[in-house]
Amino acid sequence: MRATLVLADGTVFRGKSMGATGEIVGEVVFNTAITGYQEILTDPSYRGQIVTMTYPHIGNTGVNFEDNEAVEPYLAGFVIKEYCPHPSNWRKNQDLEEFLKKHGIIGIHGIDTRKLTRNIRETGAKKGIISTEDHDEHHLLKRVRDYPDIEGLDLVREVSCKEPYDWDEGTWQWNAVPEKREGTFRVAAYDSGIKQNILRLLVDAGAKVRVFPAFASSDEVLAYNPDGIFLSNGPGDPEAVPYLIENVRNLIGKKPIFGICLGHQILGLALHGRTYKLTFGHHGANHPVRRIETGHVEITSQNHNFAVDPESVRSECEITHTNLNDGTVEGMVHKKYPLFSIQYHPEASPGPHDSRYLFEKFRALIENS
Numbered sequence: 471m472r473a474t475l476v477l478a479d480g481t482v483f484r485g486k487s488m489g490a491t492g493e494i495v496g497e498v499v500f501n502t503a504i505t506g507y508q509e510i511l512t513d514p515s516y517r518g519q520i521v522t523m524t525y526p527h528i529g530n531t532g533v534n535f536e537d538n539e540a541v542e543p544y545l546a547g548f549v550i551k552e553y554c555p556h557p558s559n560w561r562k563n564q565d566l567e568e569f570l571k572k573h574g575i576i577g578i579h580g581i582d583t584r585k586l587t588r589n590i591r592e593t594g595a596k597k598g599i600i601s602t603e604d605h606d607e608h609h610l611l612k613r614v615r616d617y618p619d620i621e622g623l624d625l626v627r628e629v630s631c632k633e634p635y636d637w638d639e640g641t642w643q644w645n646a647v648p649e650k651r652e653g654t655f656r657v658a659a660y661d662s663g664i665k666q667n668i669l670r671l672l673v674d675a676g677a678k679v680r681v682f683p684a685f686a687s688s689d690e691v692l693a694y695n696p697d698g699i700f701l702s703n704g705p706g707d708p709e710a711v712p713y714l715i716e717n718v719r720n721l722i723g724k725k726p727i728f729g730i731c732l733g734h735q736i737l738g739l740a741l742h743g744r745t746y747k748l749t750f751g752h753h754g755a756n757h758p759v760r761r762i763e764t765g766h767v768e769i770t771s772q773n774h775n776f777a778v779d780p781e782s783v784r785s786e787c788e789i790t791h792t793n794l795n796d797g798t799v800e801g802m803v804h805k806k807y808p809l810f811s812i813q814y815h816p817e818a819s820p821g822p823h824d825s826r827y828l829f830e831k832f833r834a835l836i837e838n839s
């Protein structure tokens with residue numbers, strides 16, 4: 471079956487349908503990771519986005535029931551060059567196409583993803599529409615242009631849990647049964663679309679974790695009597711979740727805080743700093759980051775479109791990590807209060823694992839506070 475992708479600048483790609491059928495609009499971004507398409511598909515931070523894989527051959531290991539980062543994929547659409555319809559992997563439970571169909575995700579394959587990636591790199595992430603029903607580029611262009619922009623949309627509410635719950639599973643290997651663990655200190659984790667490997671690494675670091683919805687009040691979170699607060703990754707524009715910014719502002723200075731990705735941006739805003747949108751963002755598994763304290767370079771997994779403006783937080787925070795490709799802020803620590811945050815994904819699953827020390831750092835911060 472045919473599928474057509476039209477970008478808001480009028481560029482047209484004609485390919486084949488993969489997964490669910492219908493029509494979807496989202497912000498088109500590209501991810502340069504070579505492995506981990508299943509984890510990318512199930513990362514809730516992609517809500518509202520159409521993800522293009524630059525790696526040309528996708529689907530060859532199928533999908534299993536263990537590697538999802540959330541209970542289901544929340545992204546808008548999926549774009550690949552060549553789909554592998556004959557996956558071969560001992561952990562496979564489903565093929566990629568079945569998985570996309572089951573979850574209602576519309577995909578397109580057989581298009582020139584290098585041309586698409588160059589377009590986004592040169593003129594920035596932009597809205598796109600994928601349709602398997604209407605192939606008239608003028609109709610599609612009108613609909614994609616009429617669709618609201620991602621800035622200002624609260625996508626966090628769509629992916630956050632609705633009720634608090636406890637998490638007690640640490641990391642485990644494919645051939646072992648996950649074991650339940652009792653932590654030694656309490657962490658309240660705000661779920662703006664949390665990736666499960668973050669929860670596992672918090673448990674590995676010794677935390678007893680209770681996950682709270684992104685809209686939970688600071689009083690509700692404090693009533694759990696946590697030793698530390700964690701702020702998760704999540705989709706969309708950080709400025710679109712004022713309730714979370716306000717609640718986090720109430721918690722600063724009261725408890726040790728660690729934020730990842732959206733959590734880092736929320737901390738920046740709660741400290742009265744500023745965030746801004748990058749041209750095409752960082753989405754991949756090999757982004758070099760400089761750890762200023764030691765001068766080391768960490769190879770990191772990243773997925774974000776927004777960044778914290780360093781000048782806007784300079785009076786209160788020190789910048790601890792910077793991106794070696796474009797110099798943007800990748801981490802900061804408060805000069806007075808026990809809090810630090812990281813823009814990239816130290817829990818990266820699959821790797822690289824250079825940044826796992828940050829979970830131990832959170833434990834140490836809690837112990838010393």
Ligand SMILES: NC(=O)CC[C@H](N)C(=O)O
Nearest residue numbers: 703704706731732775776
């Ligand atoms: N992975 C994330 O938490 C992404 C944060 C934010 N939605 C951004 O795009 O920058």
